[in-house]
Amino acid sequence: MENNTEKVQCLIIGSGPAGYSAAIYAARANLKPVLYQGIQPGGQLTITTEVENYPGYPDGISGPEMMIQFEKQATRMGADIRYGLATKVDFMEPPFKVWIDEEKLILADTVIVSTGASAKWLGLESEQRLNGYGVSACAVCDGFFFKGKEVAIVGGGDTAAEEALYLSKLCSKVHMLVRSDKMRASKIMQDRVLKAPNIKVYWNSSTDEVLGENKVEAVRIKNHLTNELLEIPVSAFFVAIGHQPNSEIFKGWLDMDESGYITTIPGTSRTNIEGVFAAGDIQDKHYRQAVTAAGSGCMAALDAEKYLMLQGEL
Structure with missing residues (x-):
């Protein structure tokens, strides 16, 4: 395989609570996940000064600090966390193709999209x-x-x-x-x-x-x-003039609503493409909380693990 091409079992795109939670669960399931942090490592929480409503932090915690802790936990579990931005995808068939920074090509058996949404x-x-x-x-x-x-x-x-x-x-x-x-x-x-x-x-x-x-x-x-x-x-x-889902590179591959949020099969993180999953604010325009994003990241990792087992890849 060429130097700038790499094969992985589970690729996670995006690094807010959804991406990091997916990485924690995927690493514990031995999927050896690779996570690319994207344009804003830590996501929207890095522009939130104080988080007081996330369970388990009785004294509150700053958004950036919380995301550092999420990242540390994912790394400790064995996730491979990297700087880099997904710039293009080809979801025609597995392994799925994802280009990072327009130069490196990742071939992934499963992809978890957790690119979030940005406030306008x-x-x-x-x-x-x-x-x-x-x-x-x-x-x-x-x-x-x-x-x-x-x-x-x-x-x-x-x-x-x-x-x-x-x-x-x-x-x-x-x-x-x-x-x-x-x-x-x-x-x-x-x-x-x-x-x-x-x-x-x-x-x-x-x-x-x-x-x-x-x-x-x-x-x-x-x-x-x-x-x-x-x-x-x-x-x-x-x-409060709305949010913009960061879904541009997935257009034409993944089903979306009229605003550009990725649609998932209700009660799951599955998209219209088997083996590609979506978690966090990229598919949730209703709740948009750190705790709901983290929960859906967990769902995506479990869904990916189940998919790989059914494919005989695990």
């Missing part, structure tokens, strides 16, 4: 600078830290409405910024938002800037109709 951002410099210091793309993860305070949330879909309602139970006031004169959210969610006494909706409004030196102190918004600028003092700024 507005693209403001201040938003990136204060990310983790009051700017967040996950109200369920970070809302708790702003209990009793005033916060802002941007978005007009169901997720934004759900997160605004979630925040309204914790925070003294929620300022909701909606780009147009109506929400995209379902009627029932809109009604709930508009009935909530401590949610104030700003229509036809976009974010001009998130203000604050080392932490969020205010948000400056612009009204499209009047061009008027308004500064609202807030302690946190939540972005």
